[in-house]
Amino acid sequence: MRTINPADLVPMDIFVDKEPITIDLVYAQADHPRNIFGEAIYQPSARFWAHKDLALITLLAARLLNDQHGYKLKLKDCLRTVDAQAAMQKTNIVKAHPEWCVEGPSRLLAPPGHGAHPRSMAIDVCVLNKNGQEVDMGTPFDHMDETSARAYTDFPEPALTNRRVLEESFVKSAEILNMPFLPLPSEWWDFRFPPETYNQFSAISDSDLPPQMQLSSQVANNIPDFDATHFQRLADSLIHLIDKHHGSL
Numbered sequence: 001m002r003t004i005n006p007a008d009l010v011p012m013d014i015f016v017d018k019e020p021i022t023i024d025l026v027y028a029q030a031d032h033p034r035n036i037f038g039e040a041i042y043q044p045s046a047r048f049w050a051h052k053d054l055a056l057i058t059l060l061a062a063r064l065l066n067d068q069h070g071y072k073l074k075l076k077d078c079l080r081t082v083d084a085q086a087a088m089q090k091t092n093i094v095k096a097h098p099e100w101c102v103e104g105p106s107r108l109l110a111p112p113g114h115g116a117h118p119r120s121m122a123i124d125v126c127v128l129n130k131n132g133q134e135v136d137m138g139t140p141f142d143h144m145d146e147t148s149a150r151a152y153t154d155f156p157e158p159a160l161t162n163r164r165v166l167e168e169s170f171v172k173s174a175e176i177l178n179m180p181f182l183p184l185p186s187e188w189w190d191f192r193f194p195p196e197t198y199n200q201f202s203a204i205s206d207s208d209l210p211p212q213m214q215l216s217s218q219v220a221n222n223i224p225d226f227d228a229t230h231f232q233r234l235a236d237s238l239i240h241l242i243d244k245h246h247g248s249l
Contacts, residue, residue: 002201006209006223007230009120010055012048012075014235019059020066021073022128023048026142027084034076036142037091041084042215049079049213051120052238053179054193058123060242061173061191064249065127069165074134076124076141076189080117082205084216085110100144106186108144118203122184122192127166135162141189149186163188176245 013023025048026032027041035041050058058073065071088094088109094101100108116122124142127135134140138155139148146152150167153160167183170191174181180197184190192198206214210223 003208004051004119004201004204006213007226007234008052009049009079009209009213010052010234010238011231012050012055012058012078014231015059015239018239020062020071021059021075023075026076027080027088034141036144037088037093039087039091041087043218046215047213048075048077049120049215050123051079052234053177054078054121054123056177056238056241057170057173057179057181057191058125059238060176060245061169063242063246064169064173065165067249068169070130071135072128072132074126074128076126078117078123079120079204079215081209081215082112082118082203085112085114085118087216097144106146106149108186113203116192116195116198119198119201120204121198121201122190124187124189125166125191126189127162137162137166137188139188148188150183150188151185167191176249177241 012021015021016023025042025046026035027037028044028046029035030038030040058075062073065073089112094109101111110117112118126137126141129135136159138152138159150163166188170183171181180194182192182194184192206217207219207221210225211218212225
């Protein structure tokens with residue numbers, strides 16, 4: 001099994017004010033209105049990390065949404081280390097809802113080490129309109145029941161259209177970049193690489209990361225932090241690729 005190099009993880013906040021995205025790292029705030037766990041899963045200093053390939057898809061999708069509708073992507077979650085997944089499992093609300101963790105295509109919460117999030121290969125998003133308001137998707141982000149599924153259609157047409165527009169932007173972006181992709185069937189906000197892609201890689205724990213990238217727990221190790229120039233070079237290389245593909249549309 002392959003190991004994900006921390007050098008391939010991108011802090012998505014580096015693109016804010018340059019691309020049509022904003023960051024709302026929900027699980028870093030215990031009192032965030034959309035933090036269903038009611039506890040801070042991430043440290044206050046945590047940043048929003050995405051695998052560079054998923055970052056490419058997301059940024060191009062954001063441009064497509066902005067071009068066609070004037071929308072902006074609001075990024076909610078991506079890398080969720082094994083430590084963070086374990087912290088979620090220990091919260092009172094998850095203990096009260098064991099059905100969220102039942103194995104199967106409708107599972108809403110993966111056990112530690114499972115899924116695309118601990119490999120930085122799944123991203124959760126919502127959409128903002130030109131006035132900065134969240135676009136109606138029928139349910140809010142992290143609404144943990146069957147109405148959040150993509151196949152659920154008992155909503156007014158505008159909400160269904162908004163879901164379709166969001167999904168099409170990500171699917172088209174992945175096609176343009178020639179990357180495999182999966183809109184998660186059980187959650188309209190979740191976009192990821194398919195299992196045959198992310199299961200080639202080991203899940204990431206905080207101990208696998210330099211201190212500046214650790215999310216849920218601060219673990220002493222011998223992995224050095226990256227300097228700011230590393231992230232800027234990485235961001236510049238991604239923007240170059242996005243400009244190339246965006247300019248050809």
